[in-house]
């Protein structure tokens with residue numbers, strides 16, 4: 685069985701990044717009979733606030749201090765959400781650029797799941813190490829004005845793909861494939877570019 689977690693970071697029904705990612709998923713499903721898909725539409729999913737108590741619960745794990753009863757309940761909830769993520773073999777992310785970075789709902793999700801002992805470890809001598817092994821991530825990036833070919837910072841600065849790459853690598857996921865459909869708004873031939881992005885996504889699955 686191959687488990688794929690489809691993470692939708694756009695709240696828009698007509699999301700371009702989700703549609704490009706869907707083209708990858710449709711092609712992969714056609715050639716992977718044992719594919720099991722879990723879909724995480726982040727804007728429809730109840731996510732706890734990562735508040736002071738939860739931040740303290742995280743720091744207590746890093747420092748080796750124990751959890752009090754409230755923190756234990758919160759840590760159990762965090763662990764359940766992180767375990768759902770860790771259960772996947774393949775991650776499919778649809779990530780629009782928002783203000784140079786990733787949508788805040790995705791950042792909130794990462795803040796919840798990126799935990800010591802669950803996704804990463806920290807060695808005082810050598811630094812962070814990832815706990816997720818043998819996994820692959822496919823990332824679809826969209827942005828309205830930014831593209832790697834456009835002058836930066838005039839058309840924006842890419843903190844979204846760079847952040848996603850750094851975070852996934854820190855969790856141990858280094859097998860990454862990226863599909864860019866950029867720019868979505870400034871390209872006069874945007875429909876053709878959209879079709880090319882979906883075709884590239886389908887080809888990647890093959």
Ligand SMILES: Cc1cc2nc3c(=O)[nH]c(=O)nc-3n(C[C@H](O)[C@H](O)[C@H](O)COP(=O)(O)O)c2cc1C
Nearest residue numbers: 694699700701780782783784826827828829830868
């Ligand atoms: C809140 C918000 C912030 C955005 N910030 C940027 C940005 O910094 N740079 C950019 O090029 N496009 C930006 N855009 C445009 C989107 O990245 C673009 O429309 C993208 O195609 C949306 O993807 P989606 O169709 O999957 O929702 C922003 C859009 C929104 C709604």
